[in-house]
Amino acid sequence: SAEIISGTDMRTAILEELASEVEAMKAKHGKVPGLVTILVGENPASVSYVTLKVKTALKLGFHEIQDSQPESISEEELLALIERYNQDPDIHGILVQLPLPKHINEEKVIYAINPDKDVDGFHPVNLGRMVIGGDNGGFLPCTPAGIQEMIVRSGTETSGAEVVVVGRSNIVGKPISVMMGQKGRGANSTVTMVHTRTHDIAEHCKRADILIVAAGVPGLVKPDWIKPGATVIDVGVNRVGTSTTGKAILSGDVDFAEACKVAGKITPVPGGVGPMTIAMLMKNTVKSAWMHLERTMADTLPR
Ligand code: NAD
Incomplete structure:
Protein backbone atom coordinates (compact mmCIF):
# COMPACT_ATOMS: atom_id res chain seq x y z
CA SER A 1 0.00 0.00 0.00
CA ALA A 2 1.24 3.48 -0.91
CA GLU A 3 3.14 5.69 1.48
CA ILE A 4 0.98 8.72 2.37
CA ILE A 5 2.73 12.07 1.83
CA SER A 6 1.40 14.28 4.62
CA GLY A 7 1.20 17.94 3.67
CA THR A 8 0.12 18.70 7.22
CA ASP A 9 3.35 17.26 8.69
CA MET A 10 5.47 18.95 6.04
CA ARG A 11 3.79 22.27 6.76
CA THR A 12 4.68 21.91 10.45
CA ALA A 13 8.32 21.29 9.56
CA ILE A 14 8.47 24.24 7.14
CA LEU A 15 6.81 26.62 9.58
CA GLU A 16 9.38 25.62 12.23
CA GLU A 17 12.18 26.41 9.79
CA LEU A 18 10.57 29.76 8.98
CA ALA A 19 10.08 30.63 12.67
CA SER A 20 13.81 30.33 13.24
CA GLU A 21 14.45 32.52 10.21
CA VAL A 22 12.17 35.16 11.69
CA GLU A 23 14.26 35.00 14.88
CA ALA A 24 17.47 35.41 12.88
CA MET A 25 15.95 38.39 11.05
CA LYS A 26 14.95 40.04 14.31
CA ALA A 27 18.45 39.56 15.68
CA LYS A 28 20.13 40.96 12.58
CA PRO A 115 6.18 42.50 -8.14
CA ASP A 116 8.77 42.56 -5.33
CA LYS A 117 5.90 42.29 -2.82
CA ASP A 118 3.77 39.87 -4.86
CA VAL A 119 4.11 36.88 -2.53
CA ASP A 120 1.27 35.06 -4.32
CA GLY A 121 3.45 34.97 -7.44
CA PHE A 122 0.57 35.99 -9.75
CA HIS A 123 2.12 39.13 -11.26
CA PRO A 124 3.29 38.61 -14.87
CA VAL A 125 6.77 39.80 -13.88
CA ASN A 126 7.02 36.91 -11.43
CA LEU A 127 5.53 34.47 -13.93
CA GLY A 128 8.21 35.66 -16.37
CA ARG A 129 10.94 35.19 -13.78
CA MET A 130 9.60 31.68 -13.12
CA VAL A 131 9.80 30.81 -16.81
CA ILE A 132 13.36 32.15 -17.03
CA GLY A 133 14.26 30.09 -13.95
CA GLY A 134 17.21 30.16 -11.57
CA ASP A 135 17.28 32.24 -8.40
CA ASN A 136 16.35 35.59 -9.91
CA GLY A 137 14.53 37.13 -6.94
CA GLY A 138 11.07 36.16 -8.18
CA PHE A 139 8.25 34.53 -6.24
CA LEU A 140 6.91 31.16 -7.34
CA PRO A 141 3.13 30.78 -7.21
CA CYS A 142 2.32 29.09 -3.89
CA THR A 143 0.41 25.97 -4.94
CA PRO A 144 2.98 24.85 -7.58
CA ALA A 145 5.81 25.71 -5.17
CA GLY A 146 4.11 23.57 -2.53
CA ILE A 147 3.70 20.68 -4.96
CA GLN A 148 7.40 20.79 -5.90
CA GLU A 149 8.45 21.03 -2.24
CA MET A 150 6.31 17.98 -1.38
CA ILE A 151 7.86 15.96 -4.16
CA VAL A 152 11.36 16.86 -2.95
CA ARG A 153 10.62 16.18 0.72
CA SER A 154 8.94 12.85 -0.11
CA GLY A 155 12.30 11.68 -1.45
CA THR A 156 10.99 11.20 -5.01
CA GLU A 157 13.69 11.46 -7.69
CA THR A 158 12.72 14.11 -10.23
CA SER A 159 15.80 14.24 -12.44
CA GLY A 160 14.99 12.47 -15.69
CA ALA A 161 11.59 11.39 -14.32
CA GLU A 162 8.51 11.34 -16.55
CA VAL A 163 6.09 13.89 -15.10
CA VAL A 164 2.51 14.11 -16.33
CA VAL A 165 0.44 17.13 -15.27
CA VAL A 166 -3.33 16.96 -15.70
CA GLY A 167 -4.72 20.50 -16.14
CA ARG A 168 -3.39 23.70 -17.68
CA SER A 169 -4.68 26.51 -15.47
CA ASN A 170 -2.60 29.62 -14.84
CA ILE A 171 -2.42 28.99 -11.12
CA VAL A 172 -1.54 25.26 -11.09
CA GLY A 173 -1.14 23.19 -14.26
CA LYS A 174 0.80 25.62 -16.44
CA PRO A 175 3.30 26.85 -13.82
CA ILE A 176 4.02 23.42 -12.29
CA SER A 177 4.67 22.05 -15.81
CA VAL A 178 7.27 24.75 -16.42
CA MET A 179 8.84 24.36 -12.99
CA MET A 180 9.30 20.57 -13.22
CA GLY A 181 11.07 20.95 -16.55
CA GLN A 182 13.54 23.58 -15.31
CA LYS A 183 17.13 22.98 -14.35
CA GLY A 184 17.68 22.65 -10.63
CA ARG A 185 16.49 21.09 -7.37
CA GLY A 186 13.26 19.11 -7.57
CA ALA A 187 13.11 19.52 -11.33
CA ASN A 188 15.01 18.34 -14.46
CA SER A 189 11.99 16.21 -15.35
CA THR A 190 10.49 15.37 -18.74
CA VAL A 191 7.07 16.95 -18.64
CA THR A 192 3.81 16.25 -20.45
CA MET A 193 0.83 18.51 -19.81
CA VAL A 194 -2.58 17.03 -20.63
CA HIS A 195 -5.99 18.71 -20.63
CA THR A 196 -9.57 18.44 -21.88
CA ARG A 197 -8.46 18.30 -25.54
CA THR A 198 -5.88 15.54 -25.03
CA HIS A 199 -6.73 12.41 -27.06
CA ASP A 200 -5.91 9.65 -24.60
CA ILE A 201 -5.24 10.98 -21.12
CA ALA A 202 -5.00 7.52 -19.56
CA GLU A 203 -2.15 6.47 -21.91
CA HIS A 204 -0.12 9.53 -20.91
CA CYS A 205 -0.80 9.10 -17.20
CA LYS A 206 0.32 5.45 -17.29
CA ARG A 207 3.84 6.56 -18.25
CA ALA A 208 4.19 8.94 -15.33
CA ASP A 209 6.76 8.39 -12.61
CA ILE A 210 5.21 11.49 -11.04
CA LEU A 211 1.54 12.21 -11.71
CA ILE A 212 0.26 15.68 -10.76
CA VAL A 213 -3.51 16.08 -11.04
CA ALA A 214 -5.17 19.51 -11.00
CA ALA A 215 -8.41 19.16 -12.94
CA GLY A 216 -11.11 19.75 -10.35
CA VAL A 217 -12.96 16.56 -11.32
CA PRO A 218 -13.57 14.13 -8.44
CA GLY A 219 -12.43 10.57 -9.15
CA LEU A 220 -11.03 11.49 -12.59
CA VAL A 221 -7.88 9.41 -12.20
CA LYS A 222 -8.61 5.70 -12.03
CA PRO A 223 -6.20 3.21 -10.45
CA ASP A 224 -5.32 1.69 -13.86
CA TRP A 225 -4.06 5.12 -15.02
CA ILE A 226 -1.30 4.94 -12.42
CA LYS A 227 2.09 3.35 -13.06
CA PRO A 228 2.89 0.93 -10.22
CA GLY A 229 5.16 2.70 -7.71
CA ALA A 230 4.49 6.20 -9.07
CA THR A 231 4.29 9.30 -6.88
CA VAL A 232 0.80 10.81 -7.17
CA ILE A 233 0.11 14.44 -6.20
CA ASP A 234 -3.61 15.14 -6.02
CA VAL A 235 -4.23 18.90 -6.17
CA GLY A 236 -8.00 18.71 -6.61
CA VAL A 237 -10.27 19.96 -3.88
CA ASN A 238 -13.87 19.02 -4.66
CA ARG A 239 -16.88 19.35 -2.45
CA VAL A 240 -18.60 15.98 -2.84
CA GLY A 241 -21.19 16.22 -0.09
CA THR A 242 -22.13 17.55 3.30
CA SER A 243 -21.64 15.74 6.61
CA THR A 244 -24.44 15.35 9.16
CA THR A 245 -22.87 18.27 11.07
CA GLY A 246 -23.09 20.47 7.95
CA LYS A 247 -19.37 20.40 7.12
CA ALA A 248 -18.22 20.02 3.52
CA ILE A 249 -16.95 16.57 2.56
CA LEU A 250 -13.90 17.05 0.34
CA SER A 251 -12.36 14.74 -2.19
CA GLY A 252 -9.48 15.01 -4.64
CA ASP A 253 -9.29 14.22 -8.36
CA VAL A 254 -7.90 10.73 -7.73
CA ASP A 255 -9.81 7.66 -6.57
CA PHE A 256 -7.71 7.62 -3.39
CA ALA A 257 -8.57 4.24 -1.82
CA GLU A 258 -7.95 2.33 -5.07
CA ALA A 259 -4.93 4.45 -6.07
CA CYS A 260 -3.24 3.56 -2.76
CA LYS A 261 -3.00 -0.05 -3.97
CA VAL A 262 -0.95 0.95 -7.03
CA ALA A 263 0.96 4.14 -6.27
CA GLY A 264 4.28 4.22 -4.43
CA LYS A 265 3.52 7.51 -2.70
CA ILE A 266 0.35 9.58 -2.70
CA THR A 267 -1.02 12.80 -1.20
CA PRO A 268 -4.39 12.74 0.61
CA VAL A 269 -7.22 15.29 0.26
CA PRO A 270 -7.57 17.07 2.60
CA GLY A 271 -4.17 17.22 4.30
CA GLY A 272 -2.04 17.13 1.14
CA VAL A 273 -1.30 20.05 -1.17
CA GLY A 274 -3.61 22.49 0.67
CA PRO A 275 -1.47 22.96 3.80
CA MET A 276 1.65 23.31 1.62
CA THR A 277 0.14 26.26 -0.24
CA ILE A 278 -0.05 28.30 2.98
CA ALA A 279 3.46 27.24 4.01
CA MET A 280 4.81 28.52 0.66
CA LEU A 281 3.00 31.84 1.07
CA MET A 282 4.80 32.29 4.38
CA LYS A 283 8.08 31.23 2.82
CA ASN A 284 7.69 33.80 0.03
CA THR A 285 6.98 36.50 2.62
CA VAL A 286 10.11 35.63 4.59
CA LYS A 287 12.13 35.65 1.37
CA SER A 288 10.68 39.03 0.42
CA ALA A 289 11.51 40.47 3.84
CA TRP A 290 15.13 39.31 3.57
CA MET A 291 15.42 40.82 0.10
CA HIS A 292 13.93 44.15 1.17
CA LEU A 293 15.96 44.39 4.38
CA GLU A 294 19.29 43.45 2.86
CA ARG A 295 18.67 45.70 -0.13
CA THR A 296 17.76 48.60 2.18
CA MET A 297 21.05 48.00 4.01
CA ALA A 298 22.99 48.04 0.78
CA ASP A 299 21.19 51.25 -0.26
CA THR A 300 22.16 53.04 2.95
CA LEU A 301 25.84 52.06 2.79
CA PRO A 302 28.19 54.93 1.96
CA ARG A 303 29.12 54.89 -1.70
P1 NAD B 1 -9.23 25.12 -13.41
O1 NAD B 1 -10.65 24.73 -13.46
O2 NAD B 1 -8.81 26.51 -13.66
O3 NAD B 1 -8.39 24.20 -14.40
C1 NAD B 1 -8.65 22.83 -14.53
C2 NAD B 1 -7.84 22.28 -15.68
O4 NAD B 1 -8.05 20.89 -15.76
C3 NAD B 1 -8.21 22.87 -17.03
O5 NAD B 1 -7.03 23.34 -17.63
C4 NAD B 1 -8.81 21.73 -17.82
O6 NAD B 1 -8.31 21.67 -19.14
C5 NAD B 1 -8.35 20.50 -17.07
N1 NAD B 1 -9.42 19.51 -17.02
C6 NAD B 1 -10.66 19.66 -16.53
N2 NAD B 1 -11.37 18.53 -16.68
C7 NAD B 1 -10.56 17.65 -17.27
C8 NAD B 1 -10.72 16.31 -17.71
N3 NAD B 1 -11.87 15.66 -17.54
N4 NAD B 1 -9.67 15.72 -18.28
C9 NAD B 1 -8.52 16.39 -18.46
N5 NAD B 1 -8.31 17.63 -18.08
C10 NAD B 1 -9.31 18.27 -17.49
O7 NAD B 1 -8.74 24.63 -11.96
P2 NAD B 1 -7.45 24.98 -11.08
O8 NAD B 1 -7.59 26.33 -10.52
O9 NAD B 1 -6.21 24.58 -11.78
O10 NAD B 1 -7.70 23.94 -9.91
C11 NAD B 1 -7.74 22.56 -10.14
C12 NAD B 1 -8.15 21.85 -8.87
O11 NAD B 1 -7.17 22.10 -7.87
C13 NAD B 1 -9.47 22.34 -8.29
O12 NAD B 1 -10.13 21.24 -7.68
C14 NAD B 1 -9.04 23.33 -7.23
O13 NAD B 1 -9.99 23.45 -6.18
C15 NAD B 1 -7.76 22.71 -6.75
N6 NAD B 1 -6.80 23.66 -6.19
C16 NAD B 1 -6.25 23.35 -4.98
C17 NAD B 1 -5.32 24.20 -4.42
C18 NAD B 1 -4.71 23.84 -3.10
O14 NAD B 1 -4.05 24.64 -2.49
N7 NAD B 1 -4.86 22.63 -2.64
C19 NAD B 1 -4.95 25.37 -5.07
C20 NAD B 1 -5.51 25.65 -6.31
C21 NAD B 1 -6.43 24.78 -6.86
Whole structure:
Protein backbone atom coordinates (compact mmCIF):
# COMPACT_ATOMS: atom_id res chain seq x y z
CA SER A 1 0.00 0.00 0.00
CA ALA A 2 1.24 3.48 -0.91
CA GLU A 3 3.14 5.69 1.48
CA ILE A 4 0.98 8.72 2.37
CA ILE A 5 2.73 12.07 1.83
CA SER A 6 1.40 14.28 4.62
CA GLY A 7 1.20 17.94 3.67
CA THR A 8 0.12 18.70 7.22
CA ASP A 9 3.35 17.26 8.69
CA MET A 10 5.47 18.95 6.04
CA ARG A 11 3.79 22.27 6.76
CA THR A 12 4.68 21.91 10.45
CA ALA A 13 8.32 21.29 9.56
CA ILE A 14 8.47 24.24 7.14
CA LEU A 15 6.81 26.62 9.58
CA GLU A 16 9.38 25.62 12.23
CA GLU A 17 12.18 26.41 9.79
CA LEU A 18 10.57 29.76 8.98
CA ALA A 19 10.08 30.63 12.67
CA SER A 20 13.81 30.33 13.24
CA GLU A 21 14.45 32.52 10.21
CA VAL A 22 12.17 35.16 11.69
CA GLU A 23 14.26 35.00 14.88
CA ALA A 24 17.47 35.41 12.88
CA MET A 25 15.95 38.39 11.05
CA LYS A 26 14.95 40.04 14.31
CA ALA A 27 18.45 39.56 15.68
CA LYS A 28 20.13 40.96 12.58
CA HIS A 29 17.76 43.75 11.52
CA GLY A 30 15.39 44.29 14.45
CA LYS A 31 12.54 43.65 11.97
CA VAL A 32 10.06 40.87 11.16
CA PRO A 33 8.36 39.99 7.85
CA GLY A 34 5.30 42.13 7.16
CA LEU A 35 2.26 40.71 5.36
CA VAL A 36 -1.00 42.42 4.50
CA THR A 37 -4.00 40.30 3.53
CA ILE A 38 -6.66 42.29 1.72
CA LEU A 39 -10.13 40.82 1.79
CA VAL A 40 -12.93 42.43 -0.21
CA GLY A 41 -16.45 41.45 0.82
CA GLU A 42 -17.48 38.43 2.87
CA ASN A 43 -17.37 35.39 0.59
CA PRO A 44 -17.31 32.56 3.21
CA ALA A 45 -14.58 30.55 1.44
CA SER A 46 -12.40 33.67 1.11
CA VAL A 47 -12.99 34.57 4.76
CA SER A 48 -11.87 31.12 5.88
CA TYR A 49 -8.75 31.16 3.64
CA VAL A 50 -7.76 34.61 4.87
CA THR A 51 -8.39 33.69 8.51
CA LEU A 52 -6.04 30.72 8.16
CA LYS A 53 -3.35 32.84 6.48
CA VAL A 54 -3.60 35.51 9.19
CA LYS A 55 -3.44 32.92 11.97
CA THR A 56 -0.37 31.30 10.45
CA ALA A 57 1.40 34.65 9.92
CA LEU A 58 0.73 35.69 13.52
CA LYS A 59 1.98 32.35 14.83
CA LEU A 60 5.23 32.95 12.97
CA GLY A 61 5.59 36.37 14.60
CA PHE A 62 5.01 38.36 11.40
CA HIS A 63 3.78 41.93 11.38
CA GLU A 64 0.34 41.09 9.98
CA ILE A 65 -2.34 43.47 8.82
CA GLN A 66 -5.75 42.05 7.97
CA ASP A 67 -7.34 44.72 5.83
CA SER A 68 -11.04 43.98 5.29
CA GLN A 69 -12.83 46.15 2.76
CA PRO A 70 -16.55 46.29 1.96
CA GLU A 71 -17.89 44.61 -1.18
CA SER A 72 -18.75 48.14 -2.38
CA ILE A 73 -15.13 49.39 -2.53
CA SER A 74 -14.40 50.91 -5.93
CA GLU A 75 -11.62 49.66 -8.17
CA GLU A 76 -9.92 53.03 -7.82
CA GLU A 77 -10.00 52.88 -4.04
CA LEU A 78 -8.61 49.35 -4.03
CA LEU A 79 -5.78 50.34 -6.38
CA ALA A 80 -4.96 53.30 -4.11
CA LEU A 81 -4.91 51.00 -1.09
CA ILE A 82 -2.48 48.65 -2.83
CA GLU A 83 -0.27 51.60 -3.72
CA ARG A 84 -0.14 52.59 -0.06
CA TYR A 85 1.14 49.14 0.87
CA ASN A 86 3.57 49.20 -2.07
CA GLN A 87 5.13 52.26 -0.39
CA ASP A 88 5.01 50.92 3.19
CA PRO A 89 8.54 49.82 4.22
CA ASP A 90 7.19 47.52 6.96
CA ILE A 91 5.13 45.50 4.46
CA HIS A 92 7.01 42.89 2.41
CA GLY A 93 4.09 40.88 1.11
CA ILE A 94 0.74 41.99 -0.32
CA LEU A 95 -1.96 39.41 -0.77
CA VAL A 96 -5.30 40.23 -2.35
CA GLN A 97 -7.70 37.35 -1.78
CA LEU A 98 -9.42 36.30 -5.01
CA PRO A 99 -12.05 36.25 -6.39
CA LEU A 100 -12.93 39.95 -6.33
CA PRO A 101 -16.42 41.40 -6.88
CA LYS A 102 -17.44 41.69 -10.54
CA HIS A 103 -17.05 45.48 -10.76
CA ILE A 104 -13.31 45.16 -10.06
CA ASN A 105 -10.89 44.05 -12.76
CA GLU A 106 -8.73 41.33 -11.14
CA GLU A 107 -6.00 41.66 -13.72
CA LYS A 108 -5.63 45.38 -13.04
CA VAL A 109 -5.40 44.68 -9.32
CA ILE A 110 -2.73 42.00 -9.73
CA TYR A 111 -0.73 44.29 -12.04
CA ALA A 112 -0.89 47.07 -9.42
CA ILE A 113 1.01 45.07 -6.80
CA ASN A 114 4.74 45.77 -6.72
CA PRO A 115 6.18 42.50 -8.14
CA ASP A 116 8.77 42.56 -5.33
CA LYS A 117 5.90 42.29 -2.82
CA ASP A 118 3.77 39.87 -4.86
CA VAL A 119 4.11 36.88 -2.53
CA ASP A 120 1.27 35.06 -4.32
CA GLY A 121 3.45 34.97 -7.44
CA PHE A 122 0.57 35.99 -9.75
CA HIS A 123 2.12 39.13 -11.26
CA PRO A 124 3.29 38.61 -14.87
CA VAL A 125 6.77 39.80 -13.88
CA ASN A 126 7.02 36.91 -11.43
CA LEU A 127 5.53 34.47 -13.93
CA GLY A 128 8.21 35.66 -16.37
CA ARG A 129 10.94 35.19 -13.78
CA MET A 130 9.60 31.68 -13.12
CA VAL A 131 9.80 30.81 -16.81
CA ILE A 132 13.36 32.15 -17.03
CA GLY A 133 14.26 30.09 -13.95
CA GLY A 134 17.21 30.16 -11.57
CA ASP A 135 17.28 32.24 -8.40
CA ASN A 136 16.35 35.59 -9.91
CA GLY A 137 14.53 37.13 -6.94
CA GLY A 138 11.07 36.16 -8.18
CA PHE A 139 8.25 34.53 -6.24
CA LEU A 140 6.91 31.16 -7.34
CA PRO A 141 3.13 30.78 -7.21
CA CYS A 142 2.32 29.09 -3.89
CA THR A 143 0.41 25.97 -4.94
CA PRO A 144 2.98 24.85 -7.58
CA ALA A 145 5.81 25.71 -5.17
CA GLY A 146 4.11 23.57 -2.53
CA ILE A 147 3.70 20.68 -4.96
CA GLN A 148 7.40 20.79 -5.90
CA GLU A 149 8.45 21.03 -2.24
CA MET A 150 6.31 17.98 -1.38
CA ILE A 151 7.86 15.96 -4.16
CA VAL A 152 11.36 16.86 -2.95
CA ARG A 153 10.62 16.18 0.72
CA SER A 154 8.94 12.85 -0.11
CA GLY A 155 12.30 11.68 -1.45
CA THR A 156 10.99 11.20 -5.01
CA GLU A 157 13.69 11.46 -7.69
CA THR A 158 12.72 14.11 -10.23
CA SER A 159 15.80 14.24 -12.44
CA GLY A 160 14.99 12.47 -15.69
CA ALA A 161 11.59 11.39 -14.32
CA GLU A 162 8.51 11.34 -16.55
CA VAL A 163 6.09 13.89 -15.10
CA VAL A 164 2.51 14.11 -16.33
CA VAL A 165 0.44 17.13 -15.27
CA VAL A 166 -3.33 16.96 -15.70
CA GLY A 167 -4.72 20.50 -16.14
CA ARG A 168 -3.39 23.70 -17.68
CA SER A 169 -4.68 26.51 -15.47
CA ASN A 170 -2.60 29.62 -14.84
CA ILE A 171 -2.42 28.99 -11.12
CA VAL A 172 -1.54 25.26 -11.09
CA GLY A 173 -1.14 23.19 -14.26
CA LYS A 174 0.80 25.62 -16.44
CA PRO A 175 3.30 26.85 -13.82
CA ILE A 176 4.02 23.42 -12.29
CA SER A 177 4.67 22.05 -15.81
CA VAL A 178 7.27 24.75 -16.42
CA MET A 179 8.84 24.36 -12.99
CA MET A 180 9.30 20.57 -13.22
CA GLY A 181 11.07 20.95 -16.55
CA GLN A 182 13.54 23.58 -15.31
CA LYS A 183 17.13 22.98 -14.35
CA GLY A 184 17.68 22.65 -10.63
CA ARG A 185 16.49 21.09 -7.37
CA GLY A 186 13.26 19.11 -7.57
CA ALA A 187 13.11 19.52 -11.33
CA ASN A 188 15.01 18.34 -14.46
CA SER A 189 11.99 16.21 -15.35
CA THR A 190 10.49 15.37 -18.74
CA VAL A 191 7.07 16.95 -18.64
CA THR A 192 3.81 16.25 -20.45
CA MET A 193 0.83 18.51 -19.81
CA VAL A 194 -2.58 17.03 -20.63
CA HIS A 195 -5.99 18.71 -20.63
CA THR A 196 -9.57 18.44 -21.88
CA ARG A 197 -8.46 18.30 -25.54
CA THR A 198 -5.88 15.54 -25.03
CA HIS A 199 -6.73 12.41 -27.06
CA ASP A 200 -5.91 9.65 -24.60
CA ILE A 201 -5.24 10.98 -21.12
CA ALA A 202 -5.00 7.52 -19.56
CA GLU A 203 -2.15 6.47 -21.91
CA HIS A 204 -0.12 9.53 -20.91
CA CYS A 205 -0.80 9.10 -17.20
CA LYS A 206 0.32 5.45 -17.29
CA ARG A 207 3.84 6.56 -18.25
CA ALA A 208 4.19 8.94 -15.33
CA ASP A 209 6.76 8.39 -12.61
CA ILE A 210 5.21 11.49 -11.04
CA LEU A 211 1.54 12.21 -11.71
CA ILE A 212 0.26 15.68 -10.76
CA VAL A 213 -3.51 16.08 -11.04
CA ALA A 214 -5.17 19.51 -11.00
CA ALA A 215 -8.41 19.16 -12.94
CA GLY A 216 -11.11 19.75 -10.35
CA VAL A 217 -12.96 16.56 -11.32
CA PRO A 218 -13.57 14.13 -8.44
CA GLY A 219 -12.43 10.57 -9.15
CA LEU A 220 -11.03 11.49 -12.59
CA VAL A 221 -7.88 9.41 -12.20
CA LYS A 222 -8.61 5.70 -12.03
CA PRO A 223 -6.20 3.21 -10.45
CA ASP A 224 -5.32 1.69 -13.86
CA TRP A 225 -4.06 5.12 -15.02
CA ILE A 226 -1.30 4.94 -12.42
CA LYS A 227 2.09 3.35 -13.06
CA PRO A 228 2.89 0.93 -10.22
CA GLY A 229 5.16 2.70 -7.71
CA ALA A 230 4.49 6.20 -9.07
CA THR A 231 4.29 9.30 -6.88
CA VAL A 232 0.80 10.81 -7.17
CA ILE A 233 0.11 14.44 -6.20
CA ASP A 234 -3.61 15.14 -6.02
CA VAL A 235 -4.23 18.90 -6.17
CA GLY A 236 -8.00 18.71 -6.61
CA VAL A 237 -10.27 19.96 -3.88
CA ASN A 238 -13.87 19.02 -4.66
CA ARG A 239 -16.88 19.35 -2.45
CA VAL A 240 -18.60 15.98 -2.84
CA GLY A 241 -21.19 16.22 -0.09
CA THR A 242 -22.13 17.55 3.30
CA SER A 243 -21.64 15.74 6.61
CA THR A 244 -24.44 15.35 9.16
CA THR A 245 -22.87 18.27 11.07
CA GLY A 246 -23.09 20.47 7.95
CA LYS A 247 -19.37 20.40 7.12
CA ALA A 248 -18.22 20.02 3.52
CA ILE A 249 -16.95 16.57 2.56
CA LEU A 250 -13.90 17.05 0.34
CA SER A 251 -12.36 14.74 -2.19
CA GLY A 252 -9.48 15.01 -4.64
CA ASP A 253 -9.29 14.22 -8.36
CA VAL A 254 -7.90 10.73 -7.73
CA ASP A 255 -9.81 7.66 -6.57
CA PHE A 256 -7.71 7.62 -3.39
CA ALA A 257 -8.57 4.24 -1.82
CA GLU A 258 -7.95 2.33 -5.07
CA ALA A 259 -4.93 4.45 -6.07
CA CYS A 260 -3.24 3.56 -2.76
CA LYS A 261 -3.00 -0.05 -3.97
CA VAL A 262 -0.95 0.95 -7.03
CA ALA A 263 0.96 4.14 -6.27
CA GLY A 264 4.28 4.22 -4.43
CA LYS A 265 3.52 7.51 -2.70
CA ILE A 266 0.35 9.58 -2.70
CA THR A 267 -1.02 12.80 -1.20
CA PRO A 268 -4.39 12.74 0.61
CA VAL A 269 -7.22 15.29 0.26
CA PRO A 270 -7.57 17.07 2.60
CA GLY A 271 -4.17 17.22 4.30
CA GLY A 272 -2.04 17.13 1.14
CA VAL A 273 -1.30 20.05 -1.17
CA GLY A 274 -3.61 22.49 0.67
CA PRO A 275 -1.47 22.96 3.80
CA MET A 276 1.65 23.31 1.62
CA THR A 277 0.14 26.26 -0.24
CA ILE A 278 -0.05 28.30 2.98
CA ALA A 279 3.46 27.24 4.01
CA MET A 280 4.81 28.52 0.66
CA LEU A 281 3.00 31.84 1.07
CA MET A 282 4.80 32.29 4.38
CA LYS A 283 8.08 31.23 2.82
CA ASN A 284 7.69 33.80 0.03
CA THR A 285 6.98 36.50 2.62
CA VAL A 286 10.11 35.63 4.59
CA LYS A 287 12.13 35.65 1.37
CA SER A 288 10.68 39.03 0.42
CA ALA A 289 11.51 40.47 3.84
CA TRP A 290 15.13 39.31 3.57
CA MET A 291 15.42 40.82 0.10
CA HIS A 292 13.93 44.15 1.17
CA LEU A 293 15.96 44.39 4.38
CA GLU A 294 19.29 43.45 2.86
CA ARG A 295 18.67 45.70 -0.13
CA THR A 296 17.76 48.60 2.18
CA MET A 297 21.05 48.00 4.01
CA ALA A 298 22.99 48.04 0.78
CA ASP A 299 21.19 51.25 -0.26
CA THR A 300 22.16 53.04 2.95
CA LEU A 301 25.84 52.06 2.79
CA PRO A 302 28.19 54.93 1.96
CA ARG A 303 29.12 54.89 -1.70
P1 NAD B 1 -9.23 25.12 -13.41
O1 NAD B 1 -10.65 24.73 -13.46
O2 NAD B 1 -8.81 26.51 -13.66
O3 NAD B 1 -8.39 24.20 -14.40
C1 NAD B 1 -8.65 22.83 -14.53
C2 NAD B 1 -7.84 22.28 -15.68
O4 NAD B 1 -8.05 20.89 -15.76
C3 NAD B 1 -8.21 22.87 -17.03
O5 NAD B 1 -7.03 23.34 -17.63
C4 NAD B 1 -8.81 21.73 -17.82
O6 NAD B 1 -8.31 21.67 -19.14
C5 NAD B 1 -8.35 20.50 -17.07
N1 NAD B 1 -9.42 19.51 -17.02
C6 NAD B 1 -10.66 19.66 -16.53
N2 NAD B 1 -11.37 18.53 -16.68
C7 NAD B 1 -10.56 17.65 -17.27
C8 NAD B 1 -10.72 16.31 -17.71
N3 NAD B 1 -11.87 15.66 -17.54
N4 NAD B 1 -9.67 15.72 -18.28
C9 NAD B 1 -8.52 16.39 -18.46
N5 NAD B 1 -8.31 17.63 -18.08
C10 NAD B 1 -9.31 18.27 -17.49
O7 NAD B 1 -8.74 24.63 -11.96
P2 NAD B 1 -7.45 24.98 -11.08
O8 NAD B 1 -7.59 26.33 -10.52
O9 NAD B 1 -6.21 24.58 -11.78
O10 NAD B 1 -7.70 23.94 -9.91
C11 NAD B 1 -7.74 22.56 -10.14
C12 NAD B 1 -8.15 21.85 -8.87
O11 NAD B 1 -7.17 22.10 -7.87
C13 NAD B 1 -9.47 22.34 -8.29
O12 NAD B 1 -10.13 21.24 -7.68
C14 NAD B 1 -9.04 23.33 -7.23
O13 NAD B 1 -9.99 23.45 -6.18
C15 NAD B 1 -7.76 22.71 -6.75
N6 NAD B 1 -6.80 23.66 -6.19
C16 NAD B 1 -6.25 23.35 -4.98
C17 NAD B 1 -5.32 24.20 -4.42
C18 NAD B 1 -4.71 23.84 -3.10
O14 NAD B 1 -4.05 24.64 -2.49
N7 NAD B 1 -4.86 22.63 -2.64
C19 NAD B 1 -4.95 25.37 -5.07
C20 NAD B 1 -5.51 25.65 -6.31
C21 NAD B 1 -6.43 24.78 -6.86
